[in-house]
Amino acid sequence: MKAIIIGATSGIGREVALKLLEEGWELGIAGRRTAELEAIKELYGVSRVKIAAIDVTSESATGALDTLLEETGAPDWFLHVSGVGYQSGPLDEEKELRTVMTNAVGSVRMISHFLNYVKLNADVYKAPGRKKVRIGIVSSIAGTAGLGAAPAYSATKRMQSHYISALSQFVRMEKMPVRFTDIRPGFVATALLSSEKKYPMLIKPEKAAKYIVRGLHCGRRVVTFDWRYRALVFFWRLIPRPLWERLTWVNN
Ligand SMILES: NC(=O)c1ccc[n+]([C@@H]2O[C@H](COP(=O)([O-])OP(=O)(O)OC[C@H]3O[C@@H](n4cnc5c(N)ncnc54)[C@H](OP(=O)(O)O)[C@@H]3O)[C@@H](O)[C@H]2O)c1
Numbered sequence: 252m253k254a255i256i257i258g259a260t261s262g263i264g265r266e267v268a269l270k271l272l273e274e275g276w277e278l279g280i281a282g283r284r285t286a287e288l289e290a291i292k293e294l295y296g297v298s299r300v301k302i303a304a305i306d307v308t309s310e311s312a313t314g315a316l317d318t319l320l321e322e323t324g325a326p327d328w329f330l331h332v333s334g335v336g337y338q339s340g341p342l343d344e345e346k347e348l349r350t351v352m353t354n355a356v357g358s359v360r361m362i363s364h365f366l367n368y369v370k371l372n373a374d375v376y377k378a379p380g381r382k383k384v385r386i387g388i389v390s391s392i393a394g395t396a397g398l399g400a401a402p403a404y405s406a407t408k409r410m411q412s413h414y415i416s417a418l419s420q421f422v423r424m425e426k427m428p429v430r431f432t433d434i435r436p437g438f439v440a441t442a443l444l445s446s447e448k449k450y451p452m453l454i455k456p457e458k459a460a461k462y463i464v465r466g467l468h469c470g471r472r473v474v475t476f477d478w479r480y481r482a483l484v485f486f487w488r489l490i491p492r493p494l495w496e497r498l499t500w501v502n503n
Pocket residue numbers: 257258259260261262263264281282283284285305306307308332333334335336353357389390391392435436437438439440441442443444
């Protein structure tokens with residue numbers, strides 16, 4: 252089995268890569284920090300790990316993805332993990348825009364390009380006995396409702412979930428052999444979180460990778476973890492918008 256992981260240099264993406272490698276997968280992994288990618292390649296060998304320097308905010312990202320796909324071969328899973336997030340004090344325009352460019356523009360760039368790759372390689376993907384290709388995106392529970400502590404982050408995570416929902420309908424309209432998984436973690440102890448804050452119900456990245464890989468293997472449409480966050484988002488959804496917008500003590 253083969254997978255491409257965009258955003259495998261640290262945190263959740265790295266742990267998912269290591270978990271799949273333990274399961275015997277061949278990977279194409281990407282991110283901007285090539286030293287981190289090289290380190291994974293050295294651990295598992297060039298025959299199983301191909302790497303690419305990809306900045307999803309750059310127009311050159313699609314060309315680099317094409318090269319990675321050529322080297323790896325048609326993947327069974329395509330996982331988009333790359334993302335940035337900042338918790339605002341004062342609203343920082345530059346960070347808000349960087350979040351939109353990375354999370355929203357970057358994920359649309361990578362996923363739509365990969366969908367066109369699947370279309371171009373229909374003979375491979377529609378071969379008898381071949382399973383549907385699975386595209387997974389790591390969005391967040393932060394997309395459930397507008398979060399004042401991280402406005403662009405929350406909005407772009409909502410956008411990612413909505414995009415996947417729209418594409419799930421699109422691939423059926425186009426009769427494409429593709430299915431999607433929207434991965435919505437709660438707080439995971441990675442570099443994305445501020446080291447100065449305390450986060451409730453924090454999950455280790457290794458545990459997050461277990462939930463993700465299990466959800467993908469089961470072909471789940473949405474994976475929210477862990478159960479405490481599933482309960483939390485259930486209650487969040489019950490709060491009427493006028494009341495939600497007055498909950499100014501929600502700081503994380
Ligand atoms: N940690 C949490 O609590 C949490 C909760 C819910 C959802 N998430 C989501 O999980 C995903 C992974 O984040 P993480 O928590 O594992 O944090 P992380 O350790 O900071 O990982 C972020 C990953 O995104 C990549 N990335 C960032 N900007 C990029 C760019 N311009 N081009 C290509 N890759 C880029 C990074 O690679 P390079 O820097 O090498 O490019 C890195 O591999 C994000 O989408 C995040 O929103 C995290």
